[in-house]
Amino acid sequence: MGIFDTERWVKFGQGFSVYDCAFGFGNRYAFLMYEKTDSPHRDPLPRIAFVFARMERPMETRFYRATFGNFDFARIAYGEGFETEFVSVDFGGLVYSYNPPRSIEEPQHPTKAAGSDLAAVVSQVVRIGHNLYTVGGPRRMHKRKGIGQWEDLTAKLSLPKDVDKPGKGLSYLWQDAAGFSEQDIYVAGGDGDVWHFDGKKFTQCSFPSNELLFNVCCASDGNVYIGGNMGSIYVGRENKWKKLSDGSFSVRWKDIAFFAGRLWCGSDYGLWELKDGKLVRADVPADVQLVSGAIDLSPDGKLMLTAGPDGAALFDGQRWDVLFSRHDLE
Numbered sequence: 001m002g003i004f005d006t007e008r009w010v011k012f013g014q015g016f017s018v019y020d021c022a023f024g025f026g027n028r029y030a031f032l033m034y035e036k037t038d039s040p041h042r043d044p045l046p047r048i049a050f051v052f053a054r055m056e057r058p059m060e061t062r063f064y065r066a067t068f069g070n071f072d073f074a075r076i077a078y079g080e081g082f083e084t085e086f087v088s089v090d091f092g093g094l095v096y097s098y099n100p101p102r103s104i105e106e107p108q109h110p111t112k113a114a115g116s117d118l119a120a121v122v123s124q125v126v127r128i129g130h131n132l133y134t135v136g137g138p139r140r141m142h143k144r145k146g147i148g149q150w151e152d153l154t155a156k157l158s159l160p161k162d163v164d165k166p167g168k169g170l171s172y173l174w175q176d177a178a179g180f181s182e183q184d185i186y187v188a189g190g191d192g193d194v195w196h197f198d199g200k201k202f203t204q205c206s207f208p209s210n211e212l213l214f215n216v217c218c219a220s221d222g223n224v225y226i227g228g229n230m231g232s233i234y235v236g237r238e239n240k241w242k243k244l245s246d247g248s249f250s251v252r253w254k255d256i257a258f259f260a261g262r263l264w265c266g267s268d269y270g271l272w273e274l275k276d277g278k279l280v281r282a283d284v285p286a287d288v289q290l291v292s293g294a295i296d297l298s299p300d301g302k303l304m305l306t307a308g309p310d311g312a313a314l315f316d317g318q319r320w321d322v323l324f325s326r327h328d329l330e
Contacts (some may be wrong), residue, residue, distance in 0.1 A: 137173030
């Protein structure tokens with residue numbers, strides 16, 4: 001099931017590398033792409049393109065693209081909170097939303113830590129239940145309430161006394177969140193900084209390591225999985241955790257997800273899966289590995305979308321379909 005033909009790839013995707021993906025209702029897809037450049041140190045910033053595919057439409061009218069030159073380290077997610085929409089937020093709080101015919105850069109996400117002069121950053125935007133949430137630092141979490149509207153759920157959460165000391169920037173930076181429901185959410189990041197949110201208050205979890213944490217997955221098997229530095233994996237809930245796998249990879253996971261009865265871990269180098277308590281290279285076709293990395297599940301949880309720098313693939317639990325591959329289109 002190809003998304004692009006060659007003509008549409010040249011127009012909407014050529015020259016860009018896929019960084020993130022989101023799965024909307026009715027098999028609608030969003031791909032966040034960064035322009036391929038030779039510019040050192042991201043100066044100037046590469047352009048970012050948001051490419052949307054509405055699969056109910058014929059190829060000629062299927063795509064829409066919005067391009068910006070000011071977004072940096074952004075992620076994208078799909079939500080159905082106050083309306084069906086795709087929303088992207090970058091590290092500095094720039095916000096873009098798409099719900100056709102709306103395609104706008106919104107007012108900036110709040111960038112001050114409550115009760116402090118410290119600048120707050122955004123590291124991730126996720127869907128929990130029907131709503132969208134952002135997490136970042138220092139220890140910040142917001143819930144999307146409308147266009148340009150974000151509720152600070154951590155407004156009453158006291159910041160550590162050493163939060164403004166040199167070298168502490170990453171220690172309290174929340175990197176990801178996931179939930180069994182909107183009243184049972186886990187947030188992780190920083191130096192082993194894991195919290196539980198019951199819809200009203202945050203409670204810090206006792207965690208067995210102070211390594212940097214990056215990913216959270218609330219799985220259908222009842223467990224919470226957390227991805228750490230260089231790809232380590234922990235499992236548990238509340239104050240009981242154990243380490244399943246040491247971090248022995250050159251990069252951290254971009255996303256982890258539980259689908260078809262197992263945990264999937266993705267990076268720009270492809271997919272791994274947890275088998276018998278060990279992380280192994282995922283048993284998927286070679287052409288799928290070439291286009292894997294970022295992971296998102298369909299709103300009904302029945303399909304898994306993955307995307308890497310060179311394309312994307314779809315999995316229904318039994319069969320893999322490459323949605324597009326730069327290697328084939330170019």
